[in-house]
Amino acid sequence: MDTCITLETILATDREINLIKTFECGQCFRWQADEMGIYTGVASGKVLNIRQEKGLILCDAIESDLPFWRNYFDLDTPYDEAAVLFSQPEHLKICAEYGAGIRILRQEPWEALCSFIISQCNNIPRIKSIIRSLSALYGKPLRQGLFSFPEAEVIANLSEDDLSPLRCGYRAKYILDAARTVSEGRLPLEELCDMPADEARKKIKTIKGVGDKVADCFMLYGLHRMDSFPVDVWMKRALKKHFPPDFDPKTLGNWAGLAQQYIFFYERSSKGEK
DNA sequence: TGCCAGGCGACGC
DNA sequence: GCGTCGCATGGC
Numbered sequence: 001m002d003t004c005i006t007l008e009t010i011l012a013t014d015r016e017i018n019l020i021k022t023f024e025c026g027q028c029f030r031w032q033a034d035e036m037g038i039y040t041g042v043a044s045g046k047v048l049n050i051r052q053e054k055g056l057i058l059c060d061a062i063e064s065d066l067p068f069w070r071n072y073f074d075l076d077t078p079y080d081e082a083a084v085l086f087s088q089p090e091h092l093k094i095c096a097e098y099g100a101g102i103r104i105l106r107q108e109p110w111e112a113l114c115s116f117i118i119s120q121c122n123n124i125p126r127i128k129s130i131i132r133s134l135s136a137l138y139g140k141p142l143r144q145g146l147f148s149f150p151e152a153e154v155i156a157n158l159s160e161d162d163l164s165p166l167r168c169g170y171r172a173k174y175i176l177d178a179a180r181t182v183s184e185g186r187l188p189l190e191e192l193c194d195m196p197a198d199e200a201r202k203k204i205k206t207i208k209g210v211g212d213k214v215a216d217c218f219m220l221y222g223l224h225r226m227d228s229f230p231v232d233v234w235m236k237r238a239l240k241k242h243f244p245p246d247f248d249p250k251t252l253g254n255w256a257g258l259a260q261q262y263i264f265f266y267e268r269s270s271k272g273e274k
Numbered sequence: 275t276g277c278c279a280g281g282c283g284a285c286g287c
Numbered sequence: 288g289c290g291t292c293g294c295a296t297g298g299c
Contacts, residue, residue: 116280117281119280119281120280120281121278121281121282121295122279122280122296123278123280123298124279124280124298125297125299126279126296126297126298127280129297130296167295167297168295168296169294169295169296170293170294170296171294171295172295174282208282208283209281209283210281210282211281211282211283212281212282213280213281213282214280214281230280231280232280232281233279233281234280235280264280268280
């Protein structure tokens with residue numbers, strides 16, 4: 001494939017974002033590093049090659065796409081304002097220091113919803129593989145042999161048989177129900193951003209195969225509702241092991257989602273150490 | 275070779 | 288409301 005990719009555009013500095021942590025912290029499934037440390041991924045039908053080098057984040061975006069990518073990487077949100085809030089409990093402080101540099105990506109709502117439906121009771125390599133297959137089968141071809149994430153409208157017109165090459169098991173019918181819900185406009189995205197979290201979660205959970213956890217992931221990663229605090233098996237373990245019983249993420253307000261990401265990343269990175 | 279994976283829905287109580 | 292079980296599949 002491409003033997004030489006030149007990355008000349010400065011997107012940010014490495015004080016604004018740590019690229020590796022951001023891609024590897026478990027929030028996204030479509031970014032892949034090569035042996036040179038160049039990450040390649042797709043968002044909103046655009047391919048980007050990007051790397052961290054000598055204090056800078058260099059990429060091959062065209063000038064007119066820079067605002068899009070700065071928004072995607074959420075570079076204009078002042079994450080350092082959360083530091084005071086994260087100074088306790090002690091374990092949250094540890095996780096926040098460990099995860100410093102992570103940005104919560106502004107992923108496309110439909111892609112995030114579908115991805116986290118696929119994620120249920122699944123491991124990350126396999127989640128990535130299923131999403132890759134789904135895109136290759138029903139997305140649009142882009143450069144470097146990559147594909148866009150298929151539109152909800154495209155998936156909505158498929159059958160379970162059409163999804164059988166994905167080998168995604170019982171999740172296939174959930175994907176179809178989600179696609180039909182979205183494509184028929186039964187999930188008003190703007191309203192979901194503004195309404196109280198409990199109300200939004202209830203609406204999202206009308207999709208088959210979407211419970212509290214997937215709904216919270218959709219709100220955090222797809223709608224950028226930073227008040228969401230998804231709790232999965234890793235988070236349950238972390239909360240039980242390291243946090244006082246009365247710890248309530250709601251007290252973190254609009255930084256709860258970032259705290260969750262720090263805790264999740266630390267828990268997965270340090271597994272087996274204690 | 276089993277155990278487990280960023281869960282969920284149905285069912286029984 | 289809460290505990291349990293089956294669900295498809297493959298990574299490790």
